[in-house]
Amino acid sequence: MAYRDKLRANILKVGRKLIADEGLSSVQARRIATEAGCSVGSVYNVFEDLDELIIALNMLTLAELGASLRAAHGSARHGSTHDRLLALAHAYFLFAAENKQPWRSIFEHQLPEGRTAPPEYREDQDKLFALVEECLAKDVTENELRKSAARALFASVHGIVSLSLDRKLGEFAPDATRRQIEFLVGCAARGLQQV
Amino acid sequence: MAYRDKLRANILKVGRKLIADEGLSSVQARRIATEAGCSVGSVYNVFEDLDELIIALNMLTLAELGASLRAAHGSARHGSTHDRLLALAHAYFLFAAENKQPWRSIFEHQLPEGRTAPPEYREDQDKLFALVEECLAKDVTENELRKSAARALFASVHGIVSLSLDRKLGEFAPDATRRQIEFLVGCAARGLQQV
DNA sequence: TGTACATCAGTGAACGCGCGTTCACTGATGTAC
């Protein structure tokens, strides 16, 4: 039992390193087994299949991302709506830039048809949206509208970060990305005050 | 020569259909050959390899997207900045929703390390950004700022559409997505006037 | 303590499948005489 838990922890650690160094496509049964110092069979003793392992890895990343965002949210607690949104957005960008591959894996991995992620996974995601919602609490009192606005802002920042890191907007220049984020958050904050 | 051109056109047609019906991962040499009524070898006579074929297919999609956006931009020509941005954003969403798989392929396909897309590819992309820049011409006179703002807005709308269609923001509901786009464009338009 | 047997996690070779790409061959078309 204890050994099994240690092995599970070790496989997760190795998987995390593989994703970080080489990306999701390097999370392969043989690679995992070699690096974890066990046999392929053992990997399948601990995880149902590779999809389950990848989901577990993505949940780890989601948890780290959550911690980063919560920290930023905490530091900016006493600032204006604009400053708090900007702190969250910058933290998101920073996390994505520093954990590029693990962060990409979250969006890259698609479960096979008909299979669905565990409920905790969605719950972890909702917690991230909740942070954005909190920033909007002062300015948007209506519940549904705030929820929708929070998701829109999250997705917008995600879009900027995502296309930047994939170099789909031209060469990757952190400063350019930061300016785009500031522009977006600036517009949002000014726009919100007038609603 | 004529035959070769016909075959190339046919392969593109078949490839487009495969992407639309089943997604990028179904663009396989054998599938293409079977559906196009030629041999695998012939596919390799017309295209250097599958990456080249996929890039050609993505350029077709990019051209169609460009046509849709230009049409929307044209119709809204006489509207306010807000209305023109909204028209573009809605057109983008509509195109993505109606051409989900081809649209996704543009972002999904990654060239192997060290290989680079043909210059026309990037040019086609820049034309899309140019449309957004035009919408901002009245409100943002400074060149670099307008360019950066246009990319930020494009990426933001892309983020909303992208996460919505991938169901990463919860269930996919077109109306919810439309509201998010309206919220974003509304904030942007209001925010821009105050700069 | 010693012996025989049961249990079960761990193992890794092998299975099954998929897929990009190649290349020796075919057969139709063109050319020279």
Added chain:
DNA sequence: TGTACATCAGTGAACGCGCGTTCACTGATGTAC
């Protein structure tokens, strides 16, 4: 018109490789007597 030869696009079986997953076997540990 007829014959011999050259050319070359087209073909598809075969190569090479990768990878998820399985399962018959191993060997360590526990149990009964």
